[in-house]
Amino acid sequence: MSEELNGKGILKGLSVTLKRFLATYWDDIKWLGRRYRTAEGIAHRSSKDARGIFTIQYPEEKLPPPEEFRFVPFLVYEEKEDGSREIRCTSCGICSKVCPPQCIWIVRTVDPATGRPRPEPAEFYIDIDICMNCGFCAEFCPFDAIKMDHDYELAVYDRKQNVYGLEKLLKPVRYYAQIRPLNNAREEEARRIKASTRPPAFVTGEKE
Numbered sequence: 001m002s003e004e005l006n007g008k009g010i011l012k013g014l015s016v017t018l019k020r021f022l023a024t025y026w027d028d029i030k031w032l033g034r035r036y037r038t039a040e041g042i043a044h045r046s047s048k049d050a051r052g053i054f055t056i057q058y059p060e061e062k063l064p065p066p067e068e069f070r071f072v073p074f075l076v077y078e079e080k081e082d083g084s085r086e087i088r089c090t091s092c093g094i095c096s097k098v099c100p101p102q103c104i105w106i107v108r109t110v111d112p113a114t115g116r117p118r119p120e121p122a123e124f125y126i127d128i129d130i131c132m133n134c135g136f137c138a139e140f141c142p143f144d145a146i147k148m149d150h151d152y153e154l155a156v157y158d159r160k161q162n163v164y165g166l167e168k169l170l171k172p173v174r175y176y177a178q179i180r181p182l183n184n185a186r187e188e189e190a191r192r193i194k195a196s197t198r199p200p201a202f203v204t205g206e207k208e
Contacts, residue, residue: 045063073131078172
């Protein structure tokens with residue numbers, strides 16, 4: 001009661017308000033403008049250690065998405081020395097089966113000579129308007145053939161352009177390594193260990 005009468009309670013409340021007000025500008029003062037103009041400052045703003053209130057001047061400024069950020073899936077292919085591409089996808093159909101909104105359609109390649117299916121997609125479609133970016137397709141793919149992208153600037157004027165085919169979905173392994181370096185390193189290491197522990201193939205030769 002005495003604090004209220006002599007104004008100490010009011011001053012205490014104002015001090016809390018002032019402290020929070022100054023805290024909103026702490027990083028701005030600390031970085032002296034570099035917070036908005038340097039790669040280091042932008043990276044700090046997107047980290048868990050960032051403090052205060054800030055505004056991104058989009059599209060001139062863009063916060064780098066964290067590695068686990070996931071958006072529309074894409075298909076991975078290996079780049080061969082001769083310049084050809086080897087698509088990891090075998091058109092097994094697991095991704096389309098586990099997809100909750102059923103936005104993936106696959107047409108398997110058929111060998112014209114034998115009529116038998118070949119382990120590669122002839123057509124592959126994802127309707128990105130239906131896709132919920134859950135990542136189930138990437139999680140369940142046994143061949144690491146489909147991954148979640150970081151590209152979120154996908155606005156178009158024509159609805160039909162949001163049905164992605166192979167020409168839009170295919171991206172090289174080096175692109176995946178660029179946006180998800182830690183994940184790619186873990187997968188490559190697991191692939192290397194698996195290859196080193198695999199027993200040698202038995203080759204039948206002529207008897208001596």
